[in-house]
Amino acid sequence: MATKAEVTVEDLYHIPEDGKAEIVNGELRLMSPTGDFPSRAKGALFASLRLCEERTGNGRAYPGNAAFIVNLPNR
Numbered sequence: 001m002a003t004k005a006e007v008t009v010e011d012l013y014h015i016p017e018d019g020k021a022e023i024v025n026g027e028l029r030l031m032s033p034t035g036d037f038p039s040r041a042k043g044a045l046f047a048s049l050r051l052c053e054e055r056t057g058n059g060r061a062y063p064g065n066a067a068f069i070v071n072l073p074n075r
Helices: 036-056
Strands: 020-024 027-031
Touching: none
Parallel strands: none
Antiparallel strands: 020 027
């Protein structure tokens, strides 16, 4: 029986530019884009958080589609 090789962060760099994906339990999971309402809600949340960041000087706000490489257990 053949075993599948686990996906690596390097594999994420080969996703088409307009695509979204993440690694879950060693497998590449493609993610659907959001539509009108979720995108507007996300924009409103970012705007509010960004104003709070500027006002308080605490934290960092990022808009949607920011990518981060994190090393978490079981991922």
